Amino acid sequence: MSAVTEAAAIEAAVPARPKRRWRLSSRAVSWLQVSPLAIILIAFFALPTFTFLVVSFYDYDRIGIYPDFLLTNYEEVLSSSMTLRVYLSSLQFAFITWGITLVLGFFIAYFLIFHVRTRTMRTILFLACAIPFWTSGIIRTIAWIPFLGRNGAFNQGLMATGLTQTPLDFLLFSPFAVCITYIHLFTLLMIGPIANSMAKIDPALLEAARDAGASRWQTMVDVVIPLSKTGIALGSILVFTQVMGDFFVVKAMSGGQSASIVSALATEIQAMQYPPAAASAVILVTFVAFMVAGMMRVVDVRKELVR
Amino acid sequence: MSRSRDPREKRPWTFYALVTLMGVFLMFLYGPMFVIYLLSFQGPDGGVTFPMVGVSTWWFAEIWKPGQMANIPVSFNRSIALASVVCIITTVVAVAAGLGFRRRFTGSGVLFYLAVASLVMPSLLVGFGIGLAFQLFGWKTDLFTSALAAQLTWTLPFGLFAMFAVFNRFPRSYEEAATDLGATAWQRLRWITLPILMPGILGVAMGAFTLSYDEYARTTLVAGSRNTLPLEIYALLSSSTSPTLFAIGTLTTAVSFCVIGLTLFFILRVQRRRTGHA
Amino acid sequence: MDQPRLPRRYDVELVKVTKRYGATVAVDGISLRIPPASYCCLLGPSGCGKTSTLRMIAGHEVISDGDVLIHDQNVTDLPPRERGTAMMFQSYALFPHLNCLDNVAFSLKARGMPKEKRHAKAREYLALVHLDKFAERLPSQLSGGQQQRVALARSLITEPRVLLLDEPLSALDPFLRGKVREELKRFQRELGITFIHVTHSQDEAMALADLMVVMEDGHIRQAGAPREVFERPSSAFVARFIGGHNVLPGPGGAVAVRADRCRLGMPGEGPHVTGRVAAVEYQGTSVRVAVSIGAEEDAAVVVPDDTFYAGPVQPGDAATLVWAEQDAHSLAA
Numbered sequence: 001m002s003a004v005t006e007a008a009a010i011e012a013a014v015p016a017r018p019k020r021r022w023r024l025s026s027r028a029v030s031w032l033q034v035s036p037l038a039i040i041l042i043a044f045f046a047l048p049t050f051t052f053l054v055v056s057f058y059d060y061d062r063i064g065i066y067p068d069f070l071l072t073n074y075e076e077v078l079s080s081s082m083t084l085r086v087y088l089s090s091l092q093f094a095f096i097t098w099g100i101t102l103v104l105g106f107f108i109a110y111f112l113i114f115h116v117r118t119r120t121m122r123t124i125l126f127l128a129c130a131i132p133f134w135t136s137g138i139i140r141t142i143a144w145i146p147f148l149g150r151n152g153a154f155n156q157g158l159m160a161t162g163l164t165q166t167p168l169d170f171l172l173f174s175p176f177a178v179c180i181t182y183i184h185l186f187t188l189l190m191i192g193p194i195a196n197s198m199a200k201i202d203p204a205l206l207e208a209a210r211d212a213g214a215s216r217w218q219t220m221v222d223v224v225i226p227l228s229k230t231g232i233a234l235g236s237i238l239v240f241t242q243v244m245g246d247f248f249v250v251k252a253m254s255g256g257q258s259a260s261i262v263s264a265l266a267t268e269i270q271a272m273q274y275p276p277a278a279a280s281a282v283i284l285v286t287f288v289a290f291m292v293a294g295m296m297r298v299v300d301v302r303k304e305l306v307r
Numbered sequence: 308m309s310r311s312r313d314p315r316e317k318r319p320w321t322f323y324a325l326v327t328l329m330g331v332f333l334m335f336l337y338g339p340m341f342v343i344y345l346l347s348f349q350g351p352d353g354g355v356t357f358p359m360v361g362v363s364t365w366w367f368a369e370i371w372k373p374g375q376m377a378n379i380p381v382s383f384n385r386s387i388a389l390a391s392v393v394c395i396i397t398t399v400v401a402v403a404a405g406l407g408f409r410r411r412f413t414g415s416g417v418l419f420y421l422a423v424a425s426l427v428m429p430s431l432l433v434g435f436g437i438g439l440a441f442q443l444f445g446w447k448t449d450l451f452t453s454a455l456a457a458q459l460t461w462t463l464p465f466g467l468f469a470m471f472a473v474f475n476r477f478p479r480s481y482e483e484a485a486t487d488l489g490a491t492a493w494q495r496l497r498w499i500t501l502p503i504l505m506p507g508i509l510g511v512a513m514g515a516f517t518l519s520y521d522e523y524a525r526t527t528l529v530a531g532s533r534n535t536l537p538l539e540i541y542a543l544l545s546s547s548t549s550p551t552l553f554a555i556g557t558l559t560t561a562v563s564f565c566v567i568g569l570t571l572f573f574i575l576r577v578q579r580r581r582t583g584h585a
Numbered sequence: 586m587d588q589p590r591l592p593r594r595y596d597v598e599l600v601k602v603t604k605r606y607g608a609t610v611a612v613d614g615i616s617l618r619i620p621p622a623s624y625c626c627l628l629g630p631s632g633c634g635k636t637s638t639l640r641m642i643a644g645h646e647v648i649s650d651g652d653v654l655i656h657d658q659n660v661t662d663l664p665p666r667e668r669g670t671a672m673m674f675q676s677y678a679l680f681p682h683l684n685c686l687d688n689v690a691f692s693l694k695a696r697g698m699p700k701e702k703r704h705a706k707a708r709e710y711l712a713l714v715h716l717d718k719f720a721e722r723l724p725s726q727l728s729g730g731q732q733q734r735v736a737l738a739r740s741l742i743t744e745p746r747v748l749l750l751d752e753p754l755s756a757l758d759p760f761l762r763g764k765v766r767e768e769l770k771r772f773q774r775e776l777g778i779t780f781i782h783v784t785h786s787q788d789e790a791m792a793l794a795d796l797m798v799v800m801e802d803g804h805i806r807q808a809g810a811p812r813e814v815f816e817r818p819s820s821a822f823v824a825r826f827i828g829g830h831n832v833l834p835g836p837g838g839a840v841a842v843r844a845d846r847c848r849l850g851m852p853g854e855g856p857h858v859t860g861r862v863a864a865v866e867y868q869g870t871s872v873r874v875a876v877s878i879g880a881e882e883d884a885a886v887v888v889p890d891d892t893f894y895a896g897p898v899q900p901g902d903a904a905t906l907v908w909a910e911q912d913a914h915s916l917a918a
Contacts, residue, residue: 014600014652014654014659015654015657015658015659016659017652017659017661017662018659018662018663020662020663026410027410027412027413029407029410030407030408030409030410030412030415031407031412031414032407033403033404033406033407034403034404034407034408034412034415034418036399036400036403036404037400037401037403037404037418037422037463037467038414038418038421040400040456040459040460040463041418041421041422041425041460041463042421043456044437044456044457044459044460045421045424045425045428045433045436045460046421047436047440048433048435048436048437048439048440049428049432049436051436051439051440051443052432052435052436052439055439055443104328104332107325107328108325108328108329108332110325111325111326111328111329115318115321115322115325115326125329127571128333128336129332129333129336131564131567132336132337132340134513134514134517134518134521134563134566134567135340135517135521135559135560135563135564136520136521136537136540136556136559136560136563137521137523138521138523138537138540138541138544139340139343139540139556139559139560140339140340142343142544142552142556143339143340143342143343143556144339145355146339146342146343146346146355146356146357146553147338147339147342149356151356151357152342152356152357153338153342153357156357184335184336184339187332196472216319216321237427238426238427241427241428241429244429245427245428245429245430245431245432245524246429246524247431247524248523248524248541252544262429262431262432265431265432265435266431269435269528274439277435278435278439281432281435281436284429284432285428285429285432288427288428288429289424292423292427302416302419302420478676478678480674480676480678481678481680483645483672483674483678484672484674484678484680485680485691485695486645486664486665486666487643487644487645487665487666487670487671487672487740488666488671488691488692488695488739488740488743489665489666489692489695489696489743490666490691490692490695491695494695498691498694499680502682503680503681503682580682581681581682581723581725582723582725
């Protein structure tokens, strides 16, 4: 038989496929599985956000709020000098906190991944760093008060060792205290993602770099840092947004010397001035969204997280 | 990444520098908390800072005295109840969503970024949005409606990303083998996927519980008339400062430690059974 | 089902099977017929499509085009559990949270068999692979070779019509590899079912296969008994991949000559080609002399050790490769 007729004979001889029971396509299954998450996020996050977007255009007086489409709320917020002051103040805190938590978080993650040898030790140390995160943020914040106060433990320790004669005043109820508290609360948000990125680095790469003659510092700069970009970006996003969105730490620790965007907003909400509060909220959200989008350009977060 | 090395191999000086850094950091983390634990045992005549005037549990007893500005035991119960509900919902929804995200589907990008947005959104604004929406609909804000909703916007993204990390380490071949051997999708989920992922799932549950238990920023505007424990503490802060506050802090942290400890215990038990202490 | 049936001609048939991943074609319209109870090896370099083919037969990959028949039944749209196939994964994929007994009994549990019965049957199969004493152990407590045997027992308990093996020997050390190879062949004979075994090692394929299928780039280049493929490779690719062959210029085009049928000699002793000795590798019973015979061409001569040491050569020496006319096999392409 020639090849052509044989091929035709083979094809003709193929028995028919049995009728397949109806099955959900895998895409439909995925949709079903993510639908609870989607419903909850849309209902409790997207819609409320849309709500205050809408209300930001409303009119208001001492009695209540009235549906409208005004830009006056935005004009008031954007032209107020207090807005500028408060944004600058928050941004200052954000950058200082970001810088310090980045350096601190990076080196601690580096230590955990590349210097600690046994997995058990690494888990224990990581847990030691992480456990405070799972306790109350309020308590951890106010815990600094007896520590940093004029009669606090730190000052008493300093005086006992003779390093200072009089207690240091700037430690508490000052921008210093705010920054210290932020670092205390948020460094883990850097350690986590950065350690996660570093753990994915093949140790053979570091050995190859050393073999090629790079010093440990060069290896760190040229190999480790570029490969931990995602973790650094993620940690930065988390720390930044937490600081920009904070209202409690500034209130408790700055002694009135500083203000935060959100605590100013909270005051307006207490006064039931919802439309201008909503306008402030929209401005803040837009601002934060730009910063996050900018940081996400550096690295494709989604590709790294979801395989 | 643990390669067996000669333990006598010398460490570079950077190692010692980093160990010192680690030590200082841990002291930095735990120092202030220990100060609070100490001060909660302050004597009855002592104040909110050192020196300690005697040692007593007087301030702990104060917590249960009725007529305080705050009602700690009741709000504690509410916190536990709310945290339990949040924990269950978050775990189930996050695990399901994690399963769904393993395949590409239209809208997966949008949903992913929605979760990221929910995570990074300033917490107070979330409460603001929900409270405003409730008001416009004419509903009253309450613990198990609006507060629950607000907390879920915080715990669910955490849970989801944790599940991503868990699934990343889960080889697909286990599930393929199960399918090959004749398991239906449900059997595969019940007998293979979930049991193997149990330690990770326990971690997500613990995370959701503790995040809810300690949550105040998202909850504060929408808890209605019934406060959770963090909100009671927050109210107490502005009214008075006494070592009672520290006693509360010590107790609530002890509760957190218990939850964490229990979870670790169960995770270790599951793992030990798998590495064969059969 | 009631009439007496003719004995079937083939256990597995692939009819113009194609697999596409987006724009890439991993498997391009291949057709293959595997006779009953044969040991079939899919052999080829990485990326040739052999694993995709195996997974399509198993049902773990959706077939883009074409049909797969098992025991004359069209299984193309059927899920794995209805095909009568069982697969042994490269990583074994033993469930880490179940002990060996439960691992082996898993498929029976999925079918609803009660505990007593399925544990008893699982013990039988564990005994078949000589691991009945390890029933209570967890996979993490077993060595690589033992894990593989548990995986085998777990697959065989489903009484498959075809057993599919995805590079089963790659993770084993060389000594164990030989032993396990013999066991696999023995099992296949005793069970009387078809094994389809994917490998990139030609030695393994030649030792085990009744039917050897050489694949490249999504196509089947040659399928036949190992001896036939080795003696009469159909193309330069097959000749080179199968090893032990030189592709040399002949009067009517390229020819393939076995390396052990070539020798170092002088021009004028028959068909020959000149070059330079590139390397000399001692291999115990013989010496492999690599000769570079042109810009990019390489050839090798396998010389029995006593012959070589009677007149050794060194890298850099001029050399002439000589062969006999009847040992040259003409290559179609």
